[in-house]
Amino acid sequence: MLLTVQNVGRILDLYDLEHAELGPTEVAAKLAMSKSKAHLLLTSMAEIGLLRRNHGGRYCIGWRALSLERLVAGNAPFRPLARAMALRLARHCGEMIHVAALDAGRVVYVDRVPGARAAKVPVSSVGAVLPAHCSGVGKLLLAHLEPAEIDVVLDQHGMARLTPATICDREALYAELHRIRRDGVAFDREEVQAGLSCVAAPIADADGNVVAAMSISAPTRRFTDNEGAYRATIVNATEGVARQLRAPVLDGVPDVS
Amino acid sequence: MLLTVQNVGRILDLYDLEHAELGPTEVAAKLAMSKSKAHLLLTSMAEIGLLRRNHGGRYCIGWRALSLERLVAGNAPFRPLARAMALRLARHCGEMIHVAALDAGRVVYVDRVPGARAAKVPVSSVGAVLPAHCSGVGKLLLAHLEPAEIDVVLDQHGMARLTPATICDREALYAELHRIRRDGVAFDREEVQAGLSCVAAPIADADGNVVAAMSISAPTRRFTDNEGAYRATIVNATEGVARQLRAPVLDGVPDVS
DNA sequence: AAGCAGCGTCCTGATAGTTTGGACGCGCCC
């Protein structure tokens, strides 16, 4: 691990919706480094377009993020398939559909399709990042990691409490992940957001590796009323996506890879 | 300029729609560095989420790009204003409207709104990156840099020929940029794409700095028929955006910065 | 109005991380 690259990552970590601009002094204080080092990192990141220099020497995320985002879309074969399926699901059950993947131990929402009567989910716009120990998709993706990997992730990011229902005990989480592996689905009962529940199922690629997860979210009341149906629906949907991923031949056109 | 950060930038530069995956050997060859160094850079970038490790040790753009994209949106005050204006323009004249900014010497398309009869513009989806010496927005943004900066940009990225009309002579470009500064608008007459022309005008922030450009693109035939009207329209539109940027008080609500 | 405090920026020597080249194991193609 190159230390300079690690510092680049730590600086990017500092940015969120409340902190859209940062100066050298602020960065130096938060990361416990010298001001000159912070300044050098910021100017260098600005030169490669990751950051952008504002009036007055403060730095915000650069336009290059837009072009990078464009490159992400193409190289994940599951993404267009999952999106098409999410659209069908949203039309079918009217709820909020999420597609998420694991990135550096955290959950990234890759896609989001609201249904007609979908619940407002404030924390999960596309690109939003959440810890993996809560949320249906998070626990599900975590459950399909190597056991050693799970510990690394938990050590790295901790187990913050988001609601009274969040699982913050490591042994309890182990048990939960075991259940998830056994059942093939993960439930989130108000662990992320009070009043909001969801059920998630895994999307496996052609090699059987879990590369993403899809979920149906709904207000807890409506969710419990339809729990069985939603569970069956999400499992069918993700298995459908996995089937398409396993089948490289579509419409008689052979894969050209 | 931190060398390691520069290398991160050079690796990101290697990715485009045709090269969505790269391995250490490929990177080492293209950047003339040792394979072990390329490998170390790739793994480090993967650890901070900029890249993502595929099956078989190849690396593609990571999910973090999605979350970064989300952070770009908020911190450019002109962006929502320009978008609203672009929507009005597209409805009004029916053509393709672009909003672009300069990033590390290249043009990044920040927004794109197609009108009802808009021409298909294949090269300019949001996040697309183009050299600055061609295209209306590119020349316009270039024209408002410091003269020394212009040379730096041209030295860095060259002046590739995209169509027979592309300006590839440096003196000719200087003259063109001078005209653009004088007239306040930049024309692109098939310099990027045969059959496609556009007119661009600058968006200036409260300090008078040109932070972005907006353009109306159309098939050359229709464009020349409406040239005067389009020019007046885009100038009015960008001045309208600039006026809103200069006025921190909107609807009687004082700015809370 | 002058002084002060805080910020971003830049410079130079001391240091520690980066770079290199090679060796290993693996899968693929011949």
Added chain:
DNA sequence: GGGCGCGTCCAAACTATCAGGACGCTGCTT
């Protein structure tokens, strides 16, 4: 089955990075 190419990993040589301080500036206080 053998060879080739790839991704991965290791230890020493070296070069870029790091820390501390000084400068100019802006905005605020006294």
